[in-house]
Amino acid sequence: MVKSLSQVIHIAFQYLRGSPQNQTDGNKIEMREKEFEKREKELEASLDELKLQVKASKCKIEELTQKLEDKEEKLESLEDLNQTLIIKERRSNDELQEARKELVNQLKATGNTRASIRYKRMGELDSKPFQKECKKRFRGEEADVKATELCSLWEGNVRDSNWFPFVNIEVESNNYKEIINEITTWVMTFLKL
Numbered sequence: 001m002v003k004s005l006s007q008v009i010h011i012a013f014q015y016l017r018g019s020p021q022n023q024t025d026g027n028k029i030e031m032r033e034k035e036f037e038k039r040e041k042e043l044e045a046s047l048d049e050l051k052l053q054v055k056a057s058k059c060k061i062e063e064l065t066q067k068l069e070d071k072e073e074k075l076e077s078l079e080d081l082n083q084t085l086i087i088k089e090r091r092s093n094d095e096l097q098e099a100r101k102e103l104v105n106q107l108k109a110t111g112n113t114r115a116s117i118r119y120k121r122m123g124e125l126d127s128k129p130f131q132k133e134c135k136k137r138f139r140g141e142e143a144d145v146k147a148t149e150l151c152s153l154w155e156g157n158v159r160d161s162n163w164f165p166f167v168n169i170e171v172e173s174n175n176y177k178e179i180i181n182e183i184t185t186w187v188m189t190f191l192k193l
Contacts, residue, residue: 125158127151 127147134147168176 125151125155130154 130151131144131147134143134150137143138146168178171177
């Protein structure tokens with residue numbers, strides 16, 4: 001539409017130039033025509049720039065749409081995993097409840113209502129062997145203190161992920177021998193086990 005309008009204006013300018021009455025205004029008309037052409041080129045340039053911006057925006061929208069679809073797929077897979085884990089947790093809970101009921105029934109069947117069930121936490125050591133050995137070597141309160149110290153030392157070692165009671169030493173090429181660590185040797189000589 002812009003081109004057809006410019007053609008009409010161009011024809012009108014040529015008609016006005018050709019009439020004898022407007023010969024004096026020819027320079028003004030040419031200046032206006034050049035100004036009009038200049039504005040038309042500016043508009044076409046800005047129109048091309050806008051087209052490029054729209055094209056870039058479309059590419060960005062497509063990229064963001066793809067990312068959104070990927071995120072939705074990940075979310076859906078995580079929801080499926082969550083649902084699966086919930087189902088497994090419910091099954092495990094049902095199994096534990098069933099085992100608990102069976103344990104209670106077995107305890108009732110034994111008839112011993114004074115029976116006590118003991119449990120320990122993972123990584124906790126039984127202090128009785130330490131107390132027993134320390135009572136052989138020390139007297140009174142000192143035995144209890146030494147037993148507590150040793151038990152604490154060993155619990156600390158057991159909880160330490162870097163501690164290992166044995167060390168591998170290379171005897172010959174690619175032949176290793178496992179020996180007791182220095183700290184373990186010190187404790188064992190203390191206890192004379």
